[in-house]
Amino acid sequence: MAECHPVGFQWVMEAKERGAKVFHVDPRFTRTSAVADEHLGIRVGTDIVFLGALINHVLQNGLEFREYVENYTNAATLVREDFVDADDLGGVFSGWDPESGTYDQQSWGYDGMDVRAPAGSPFKKDAVDDPQEGDDAQTSSGEQSHGAHGADVGDPDELKTDPTLQHPRCVFQVLKRHFARYTPDMVERVCGIGPDQFARIADAITENSGREKTTCFIYSVGWTHHTTGTQYIRAASILQLLLGNMGRPGGGIMALRGHASIQGSTDIPTLYNLLPGYLPMPSAAPPGEDDLAAYIESNEPEGGFWGNARDYTVSLMKAWWGEHATAANDYGFGYLPRITGDHSIYPTIMGMHEGEVEGFFVMGENPTVGSANSKLHRMGMANLKWLVVRDLQMIESATFWKDGPEIETGELRTEEIGTEVFFLPAATHAEKSGTFTNTHRLLQWRHQAVEPPDDCRSELHFTYHLGKRIREKLAASTDERDRPLLELTWDYPTHGPTEDPSGEAVLKEISGYTVADGKAVGGYRELKDDGTTASGCWIYSGSYADEVNQTARRTPNTTGDIASPAPEWGWAWPLNRRVLYNRASADPAGKPWSERKKLIWWDEEQERWTGLDIPDFAGDMRPDYVPEKGAKAEWALRGDDPFVMQADGKGWLYAPSGLLDGPMPNHYEPHESTAQNLVHPGVQASPTRQIEEREDNRSNPEPTEDGHAVYPFQVMTFRIAEHHTAGGMSRFLPHMAELAPDPYAEVSPELAELRGLQHGEWATLVSARTAIEARVMVTDRIRPHVIGGRQVHTIGLPYHWGPNGLAVGDSANDLLPIVMDRNTHISEFKASTCDIVPGRRPRGADLEPFVQAYRDRAGSPGRPITPVEPGRTPEHHGADQRPIPPEELDRPLAGTDPHGPPKDYGTTEHPPLGRGREPDWTPPEESA
Amino acid sequence: MGKTRRRRLPPLLRQLTDDPTGRGVAAQSGRSAAIRPRNAKDTADKVVDSVCPYCAVGCGQKLYVKDEKVVHVEGDPDSPVSRGRLCPRGSSTPSLINSPTRVTTVRYRPPNATEWQDLDLDTAVDMIADRVIDTRRRTWQDRRHSDNAMLRRTLGFAHLGGATLDNEENYLLKKLFSAAGAVAIENQARI
Numbered sequence A: 001m002a003e004c005h006p007v008g009f010q011w012v013m014e015a016k017e018r019g020a021k022v023f024h025v026d027p028r029f030t031r032t033s034a035v036a037d038e039h040l041g042i043r044v045g046t047d048i049v050f051l052g053a054l055i056n057h058v059l060q061n062g063l064e065f066r067e068y069v070e071n072y073t074n075a076a077t078l079v080r081e082d083f084v085d086a087d088d089l090g091g092v093f094s095g096w097d098p099e100s101g102t103y104d105q106q107s108w109g110y111d112g113m114d115v116r117a118p119a120g121s122p123f124k125k126d127a128v129d130d131p132q133e134g135d136d137a138q139t140s141s142g143e144q145s146h147g148a149h150g151a152d153v154g155d156p157d158e159l160k161t162d163p164t165l166q167h168p169r170c171v172f173q174v175l176k177r178h179f180a181r182y183t184p185d186m187v188e189r190v191c192g193i194g195p196d197q198f199a200r201i202a203d204a205i206t207e208n209s210g211r212e213k214t215t216c217f218i219y220s221v222g223w224t225h226h227t228t229g230t231q232y233i234r235a236a237s238i239l240q241l242l243l244g245n246m247g248r249p250g251g252g253i254m255a256l257r258g259h260a261s262i263q264g265s266t267d268i269p270t271l272y273n274l275l276p277g278y279l280p281m282p283s284a285a286p287p288g289e290d291d292l293a294a295y296i297e298s299n300e301p302e303g304g305f306w307g308n309a310r311d312y313t314v315s316l317m318k319a320w321w322g323e324h325a326t327a328a329n330d331y332g333f334g335y336l337p338r339i340t341g342d343h344s345i346y347p348t349i350m351g352m353h354e355g356e357v358e359g360f361f362v363m364g365e366n367p368t369v370g371s372a373n374s375k376l377h378r379m380g381m382a383n384l385k386w387l388v389v390r391d392l393q394m395i396e397s398a399t400f401w402k403d404g405p406e407i408e409t410g411e412l413r414t415e416e417i418g419t420e421v422f423f424l425p426a427a428t429h430a431e432k433s434g435t436f437t438n439t440h441r442l443l444q445w446r447h448q449a450v451e452p453p454d455d456c457r458s459e460l461h462f463t464y465h466l467g468k469r470i471r472e473k474l475a476a477s478t479d480e481r482d483r484p485l486l487e488l489t490w491d492y493p494t495h496g497p498t499e500d501p502s503g504e505a506v507l508k509e510i511s512g513y514t515v516a517d518g519k520a521v522g523g524y525r526e527l528k529d530d531g532t533t534a535s536g537c538w539i540y541s542g543s544y545a546d547e548v549n550q551t552a553r554r555t556p557n558t559t560g561d562i563a564s565p566a567p568e569w570g571w572a573w574p575l576n577r578r579v580l581y582n583r584a585s586a587d588p589a590g591k592p593w594s595e596r597k598k599l600i601w602w603d604e605e606q607e608r609w610t611g612l613d614i615p616d617f618a619g620d621m622r623p624d625y626v627p628e629k630g631a632k633a634e635w636a637l638r639g640d641d642p643f644v645m646q647a648d649g650k651g652w653l654y655a656p657s658g659l660l661d662g663p664m665p666n667h668y669e670p671h672e673s674t675a676q677n678l679v680h681p682g683v684q685a686s687p688t689r690q691i692e693e694r695e696d697n698r699s700n701p702e703p704t705e706d707g708h709a710v711y712p713f714q715v716m717t718f719r720i721a722e723h724h725t726a727g728g729m730s731r732f733l734p735h736m737a738e739l740a741p742d743p744y745a746e747v748s749p750e751l752a753e754l755r756g757l758q759h760g761e762w763a764t765l766v767s768a769r770t771a772i773e774a775r776v777m778v779t780d781r782i783r784p785h786v787i788g789g790r791q792v793h794t795i796g797l798p799y800h801w802g803p804n805g806l807a808v809g810d811s812a813n814d815l816l817p818i819v820m821d822r823n824t825h826i827s828e829f830k831a832s833t834c835d836i837v838p839g840r841r842p843r844g845a846d847l848e849p850f851v852q853a854y855r856d857r858a859g860s861p862g863r864p865i866t867p868v869e870p871g872r873t874p875e876h877h878g879a880d881q882r883p884i885p886p887e888e889l890d891r892p893l894a895g896t897d898p899h900g901p902p903k904d905y906g907t908t909e910h911p912p913l914g915r916g917r918e919p920d921w922t923p924p925e926e927s928a
Numbered sequence B: 001m002g003k004t005r006r007r008r009l010p011p012l013l014r015q016l017t018d019d020p021t022g023r024g025v026a027a028q029s030g031r032s033a034a035i036r037p038r039n040a041k042d043t044a045d046k047v048v049d050s051v052c053p054y055c056a057v058g059c060g061q062k063l064y065v066k067d068e069k070v071v072h073v074e075g076d077p078d079s080p081v082s083r084g085r086l087c088p089r090g091s092s093t094p095s096l097i098n099s100p101t102r103v104t105t106v107r108y109r110p111p112n113a114t115e116w117q118d119l120d121l122d123t124a125v126d127m128i129a130d131r132v133i134d135t136r137r138r139t140w141q142d143r144r145h146s147d148n149a150m151l152r153r154t155l156g157f158a159h160l161g162g163a164t165l166d167n168e169e170n171y172l173l174k175k176l177f178s179a180a181g182a183v184a185i186e187n188q189a190r191i
């Protein structure tokens, strides 16, 4: 954190000065470790063992915050009789289907819970007879199958509970049995953290939780960049719920996100599986099951705020299609495209290789440096018809056709790359106004300082004018498929000679307005499902309340109150609430757990909730409120149910649905690891991990395989303070380049000795994908672990470099395979294996034979692996990424369009794609 | 004005008249009197409230603008997030904006060409609009045969956005591309 979020780290230091203890758990000793009370040098990829042991410590010693757990979590709820834990099935949970390599989640449910199937989801298997298409939810993100938008748990009266938490099938006991395997001894053997150190952190955390104190967890991509990443965060959530640290000041789990508005990019997602405000993107479903009613039916549980999903959805449709969104046409719900599986970036890149994807917009992103197995991205992009890159500098993703690594090796030849490339210069943050949503859910408005130079424009400008141009060109079309474009609300006020659209007008649309008079709404409580309100993102509703840009407020910390500093600085979603689930900051009767940790409380005299933050629920809901039968949304939850986004209002210690890899976290080693799985020896890596299984994405052998010794070392990528991600905003700036000019690899003195590496000299790192070079940094900051009697080494590798700019070098991500957490489709950047040898890597055409020699030694052609998981078949890997075969689609090709012949849009028809094809776009005259 | 006149007095007199501790104007040379702090408001035409574009902490920035150029950045002391601090990345903002290697005009590479060409911005946007329309038409998927499920989409073009885009920008991108039927709309947020 001190390295990547330096200014945010001042608050950790301030807490330390006030007496907080700071533990830093990281395989590397970093600038954070240097000032922490203690550094725990965990082995890469073993956090579930560490967190699981903390959970076990709490449960075995009765250290949980009992009153909190009893009232605010699902600890008392009984799990179905047919649920079997992974311990009893050799490492997989019940419902494992060896054929498909996925789980049937039925048995994970609560006793009495009726799993209602989302439209077009796998739970409706009978609806879809195509086996390939039948597993949408196994290929979609976990939140797609539900979860993020509130899994329905059915009628709460039907659920069986044991408030004494004694029943062997109640969540509390299931949890206790599950985590019993995670002992301090296991932590020592798997994570390499000794029992004394473990005892110190276990004591510190438990002593610092309860009525008077709270403990906070902070994580970043060190957790998400794993094939089990989602379950890392689940493990922390379970621990924090048991200790009563959620929804309270100083508690929680803080996700430190990497970029200015990465939180905003998730809230208003440019993500394939979500609509704004975490509404799921609709999945394809047979006629009759894919209308708005079916979508709402599967996404609107009785209880909690998702119970108003219809208000949010209809208001979104009204914001997009205005007067054309009417009750008669389902408010334009049928205008939305449908998803049929994983359409995230990695399958999209594969689609480029196959010629399925022919056009690509890249805006402010540098995938040929920043994505796992970046070579695969470059090769895919070399097979595009057209590419639009918008950036400030000439980044690698725009120039791979000219000077990419494959040009050097001869694998690609510039004249043979048919990709037409448009580089459009972008405006900087100072040259446009708008909001970022920073990591704390805080929307902060930036005022424009200067005009962008020359052709530089904001993405707002580009997108608005591109949309305008497309709509003009299609204006005469009567084609049904063009209606969503033509009927789109797209008339934002513009100003200045470049006709810059108004960001404030867009923000107001996002926040919402009443359709009749265009007046800004105060928040999502005012949104309606009858088409009388519009709001582009319900969780941002209220950011423009009272016709005031609330995000531009800059009132400094005036309250002096540590629990709620500066409530009028910017605007936090939702409704400017600063602590989510803050009902949990008070006891069931509505009194703060302690004076020290008070946040909101029930004022009996005024019959209202009051305090330092905005309550998570209706301000007049009594703490002892009990819903009547048939109550809806928030009013279907009790007055002491704090987790208002959950259908049952409870914090989930156990996830009865919503995750694809298990209802509780379980340790599996990374896909590429230096150690065998000691927790579940029969299952080495996560059985549900998603692999792009191809010749150009080979995996290194597993520790059980002979060839493992060829790539014997663990490598983890990381970031440093002096550079920013893929380098587009840092490697081109002189003093940043000077601070950190070369890529480097951190190795321990032991590893340096083993491989003859010299500090400051070059070394070559090689995997089954490729080889890269970096300067050697021999340092005690990174230590070997002894696992299973063997010394295992880890290499730390910052990933910021590429061939362009002032600070140049090989991209670390070229080394990595694409292998993902199936819940999120995030690749395992933080753990892979490699070899390291002294000296620079071979140049040009010599590189590939060098890499191939390694592959040969490892057992040609490397993995595609023989699976070690029970019943897993090689065919399974990547099978879910296959595109729908052409015959499966009504795809109107030119001239066979059932809607009539294609109109003349002023472009020519093109022959099928293929590398080396002739140029098939006519370059514009003025540039020819 | 008065001070300027007094500064011409000998130091001792300055100390007697104006600066009893001898650490203020009495010790000041003509040169040091002329030095202005970098963050003095009068060195700039205006100071604009902004937010750091690098990491997600969201530190407050004060951008100093002179002659329509960002000449300096300071941390915003009012910000409850950052209390006036900026890290090396945040402090580098002016060089990010004024970078000499920044590309400010459209560059175009026709298929199989070996070099960039110039292209007019308006023409570029027009050509891109044509390509979107064309790709979309040829790669359109109406229905899935097996169950006649509506797809109403194209997988023929995709988008990958960085996470320094504004909310308003992401919103227009999602809105436009969804209306066009594109589903492979992705972001750094997943990476």
Ligand code: SF4
Pocket (backbone or CB within 6 Å): A004, A005, A006, A007, A008, B052, B053, B054, B055, B056, B057, B058, B059, B082, B085, B086, B087, B088, B089, B090, B091
């Ligand atoms: S100044 Fe540094 S810590 Fe603050 S937002 Fe910018 S990059 Fe992050």
